[in-house]
């Protein structure tokens with residue numbers, strides 16, 4: 001299987017993440033992609049290729065222009081205020097205020113465009129997000145052209161990024177951008193299967209009213225897990241999108257037996273909906289030793305996940321999302337890919 005990767009992913013190296021009331025070194029760090037790349041090479045998964053540069057057009061097909069402009073300028077605007085730390089949102093247009101006038105001040109703009117305070121913006125963040133979406137686009141274009149599976153070693157991840165919001169370590173929604181690209185190139189219906197521990201709120205929001213993308217997500221129940229405010233089972237889509245959004249909230253402690261029952265249901269729905277392409281939002285933070293998650297999947301379970309995905313016999317693009325057990329991230333992510341190819 002071909003892997004797409006570029007060093008541009010490493011241009012984001014944030015220093016701070018607000019975590020339990022203290023600023024810690026971010027879980028979402030550049031070492032993650034280095035270790036996955038090392039594992040790809042160790043197991044001989046296949047060629048590692050540089051992505052092409054696709055510019056902003058495919059980004060603007062799913063994201064708001066004002067949002068993209070905000071991301072492009074945020075770091076400079078922050079520095080222009082004389083700030084020394086990283087850009088972190090700290091006030092939001094919550095239930096009791098207005099959100100229809102976008103502020104001019106960078107602090108207000110951060111609140112408008114951020115969905116959480118865990119994700120600092122630092123130098124190189126926009127450039128890394130650009131590299132990440134180019135990896136996703138290159139991977140899906142390869143799958144579309146050849147029918148062969150591909151792996152986009154994306155970083156930063158994407159599935160929490162909504163049409164006009166960043167957070168949960170995500171800026172551009174790589175899976176949504178890739179799926180939209182496939183539709184724009186003639187695919188009639190795409191399935192996005194999100195196996196990251198966290199609900200893919202951004203992907204859900206982008207496609208909620210559409211029937212050309214079937215979105216399915218297995219994740220920690222938002223009653224107790226990030227992102228807390230989306231991901232319940234009764235969110236099934238709206239309008240023509242009704243029935244094309246499927247959430248499987250699962251309790252903390254869920255192991256592969258229960259997790260894979262939800263997976264099998266998701267796979268049956270993908271089959272029934274006649275999807276022509278599968279995009280896997282491949283987070284591996286469902287791993288038992290993930291430091292910020294609560295499921296109990298083992299490294300071998302990720303191999304079995306790959307096998308079950310292969311049984312769909314669909315053109316498939318894998319895009320890396322989360323996974324913070326940095327020592328094992330390469331093993332777990334690549335186990336899915338080798339299981340798929342077995």
Ligand code: Q9C
Pocket residue numbers: 017018019020118157158159160168169170196198226283285292321322323
């Ligand atoms: N410092 C992904 O897996 N942060 N994002 C919670 C608070 C939110 C995870 C910890 C976790 C987001 C792509």
Ligand code: ZN
Pocket residue numbers: 196197198283285321322323
């Ligand atoms: Zn996650």
